[in-house]
Amino acid sequence: MMLLTRKMIEIRSLLQTIGQSETLTLPSIVVVGSQSSGKSSVLEAIVGHEFLPKGSNMVTRRPIELTLVNTPKAQAEYGEFPALGLGKITDFSQIQRTLTDLNLAVPEKDCVSDDPIQLRIHSPNVPDLSLIDLPGYIQVEAFDQPTELKMKIQELCDKYIQPPNVILAISAADVDLANSTALRASRRVDPRGERTIGVVTKMDLVDPVRGAQILADRNYPLRLGYVGVVCKIPKDTKSLFSRGSANIINQLTKNESAYFNAHPDTFGDVTTGTPNLRKKLMHVLEATMSASLATTSEAIHHELAEATYEFKVQYNERSLSAESYLAESLDAFKHSFKGFSDIFGRKEVREIVKRELDQQVLNLLAQRYWNRPVDSLRPVDQVTDGSVQQDPISSLPKADPENPLWHLKLDASTSTLTKLGIGRLATTITAQALQESVEGLLHTSTFASHPFTVQAITTASEGILRDLSFDTSDELEICVKPYKYRVEVDSGEWARGRDNIGKVLGRELKDCEAANRAVEEQLGGRRKAKDVLSFIDRVRSGELVIEGSDGVGGAGGFSAALLAKGREALFLRDRADILRLRLAAIKSRQCSNPANKYYCPEIFLDAVADKLTSTADLFLDAELLSKFYYQFPRVLERQFRSLDEGTVERFAREDPKIRRHLDVVKRKELLEHVLKEMEGLRVLEAREKRSSSRG
Numbered sequence: 001m002m003l004l005t006r007k008m009i010e011i012r013s014l015l016q017t018i019g020q021s022e023t024l025t026l027p028s029i030v031v032v033g034s035q036s037s038g039k040s041s042v043l044e045a046i047v048g049h050e051f052l053p054k055g056s057n058m059v060t061r062r063p064i065e066l067t068l069v070n071t072p073k074a075q076a077e078y079g080e081f082p083a084l085g086l087g088k089i090t091d092f093s094q095i096q097r098t099l100t101d102l103n104l105a106v107p108e109k110d111c112v113s114d115d116p117i118q119l120r121i122h123s124p125n126v127p128d129l130s131l132i133d134l135p136g137y138i139q140v141e142a143f144d145q146p147t148e149l150k151m152k153i154q155e156l157c158d159k160y161i162q163p164p165n166v167i168l169a170i171s172a173a174d175v176d177l178a179n180s181t182a183l184r185a186s187r188r189v190d191p192r193g194e195r196t197i198g199v200v201t202k203m204d205l206v207d208p209v210r211g212a213q214i215l216a217d218r219n220y221p222l223r224l225g226y227v228g229v230v231c232k233i234p235k236d237t238k239s240l241f242s243r244g245s246a247n248i249i250n251q252l253t254k255n256e257s258a259y260f261n262a263h264p265d266t267f268g269d270v271t272t273g274t275p276n277l278r279k280k281l282m283h284v285l286e287a288t289m290s291a292s293l294a295t296t297s298e299a300i301h302h303e304l305a306e307a308t309y310e311f312k313v314q315y316n317e318r319s320l321s322a323e324s325y326l327a328e329s330l331d332a333f334k335h336s337f338k339g340f341s342d343i344f345g346r347k348e349v350r351e352i353v354k355r356e357l358d359q360q361v362l363n364l365l366a367q368r369y370w371n372r373p374v375d376s377l378r379p380v381d382q383v384t385d386g387s388v389q390q391d392p393i394s395s396l397p398k399a400d401p402e403n404p405l406w407h408l409k410l411d412a413s414t415s416t417l418t419k420l421g422i423g424r425l426a427t428t429i430t431a432q433a434l435q436e437s438v439e440g441l442l443h444t445s446t447f448a449s450h451p452f453t454v455q456a457i458t459t460a461s462e463g464i465l466r467d468l469s470f471d472t473s474d475e476l477e478i479c480v481k482p483y484k485y486r487v488e489v490d491s492g493e494w495a496r497g498r499d500n501i502g503k504v505l506g507r508e509l510k511d512c513e514a515a516n517r518a519v520e521e522q523l524g525g526r527r528k529a530k531d532v533l534s535f536i537d538r539v540r541s542g543e544l545v546i547e548g549s550d551g552v553g554g555a556g557g558f559s560a561a562l563l564a565k566g567r568e569a570l571f572l573r574d575r576a577d578i579l580r581l582r583l584a585a586i587k588s589r590q591c592s593n594p595a596n597k598y599y600c601p602e603i604f605l606d607a608v609a610d611k612l613t614s615t616a617d618l619f620l621d622a623e624l625l626s627k628f629y630y631q632f633p634r635v636l637e638r639q640f641r642s643l644d645e646g647t648v649e650r651f652a653r654e655d656p657k658i659r660r661h662l663d664v665v666k667r668k669e670l671l672e673h674v675l676k677e678m679e680g681l682r683v684l685e686a687r688e689k690r691s692s693s694r695g
């Protein structure tokens, strides 16, 4: 029973999943031969299908690690490339195409690559075998095959034909064995011919007697002997069956046995035929596997000791799986989110909403009140008499509270503010602040090094906030509706508004002055700025007339760019003047009284903004924040719990540190498992030996 080979092949597949190390190679049969020696034909005869790349040019550029898995009960025959994840391929011509593509993908300049292609073939018609097909040796250098290629192939083959591998040396009968490249290569590494099987192909091309003599060769004795085969796929087989799907074993065997049976006397004492070759391969591999059990176990022990040491020293024996890593990361993230939700509440919402409304108030004021030159904000009598104004406070506009124009202005501004769409505005900026905070938390969490989860979490919170915002903004709009008709401000609210808008204007003035300084810097300093500004002022006031110019397009010895900057500085200067004036006004006695609201629109509008904010923060806290804080962690939990194993694994492996940790854990666990299997095999092997020696 070829149990050992099968088990060892399974073990090899397991070891391959953790990347087989150099010391952990289980014995294989390595197939070598020169080009056209019939190497592919032999392999295809063993498998029973045409599946290897064909072509006049050298097509095998990478080793093919071919694992044959006998599946006695299954009907279906299929191949799979474990590293490619293409699934089961039942069409062997597709396997052939894939192999061709993989080989052709090796860059021309590299000639060959030692990165093996793994191919597994499952079939009831194949024995359990592990074979490695290598690029064919070049005997005659073609014009397009440089010497370097010859050397590279030789190096590659030499790497594989080392012990404990069995060498399957393919030579064609119509070429003198003395010239066989395969045998020459084998003799270099196996001089006593102990682990080489000689296969002589194309037996039909030489006289049967001569053929039999080759197989009984005494010049190049091999302990495992020679097998003669005829592996030419008959022409009619190719046309009879659709290529790629039908099994050609029967046709080949019929053809081959017809030849050998035609000369029973000649081939009586030598081994011939593909079926015999298969049997030999199975036995030899089984025996080799058996012989290498002890050394392989030792090698696995060694690897395990290394993995265990690394696990201990590097990871302090902290076990880790992709699932546990995900769960821990999610818990930590949820914890930090909880921390955030504890400190981001109504007060914080109030701050961001009010800040936004302060800006809206400033814009409104600029549009409706501060939109004319400074002088127009001053009392008319002082401007017309041309005197320099010393005290803006005492000269506030003597607006008649009965004058409908002043009423209209303030009513219109208030109306603009209350009908701003506060529901949408406040909800949007609060949702944005929440979203930015989530993203901020993400970037300081373990998820930061996982693009996949960053994306998933960002999308999840965006989705929840979008859904919540929809209703919240409509409902909030309804809540602020009364203010759209009438706003009453009491003296306490007025005092707060006065205080707040003073601060807002103060900040705005500072910003304006800073911007002005920056522009002056760009203009080449204060003096230069003054020159440019006074030039523009003179043109504006009509004192200077520049012909054929709009007065600012590169005139007065100043470049157009300089004048454009100058206009900017002028704007900032005017704005700063207005702000200073209004600040002084707000601080004035008149503005301490709500009855004077028409003199002090800034204070009144701030008080209105404050009322709107109070409604908004209360509502947003109850509707947006608390719902988001409740839903978000639960949605994440649900989403992450439903991820499939592959996705969780991919997630965890995105982080190189975690990938290494997971690899060590996996390697250690797998080696422990393999070692146990190996011990079992050794016990079984010893028992079989005992019983066969008794028998």
Ligand code: GDP
Pocket: 033, 034, 035, 036, 037, 038, 039, 040, 041, 042, 136, 201, 202, 203, 204, 205, 229, 230, 231, 232, 233
């Ligand atoms: P490789 O380059 O070593 O893989 O050689 P192939 O298997 O491609 O065979 C080279 C050529 O020899 C092909 O045309 C095959 O059809 C032919 N060939 C292979 N085996 C036999 C055989 O046993 N008898 C005959 N007559 N031709 C064969």
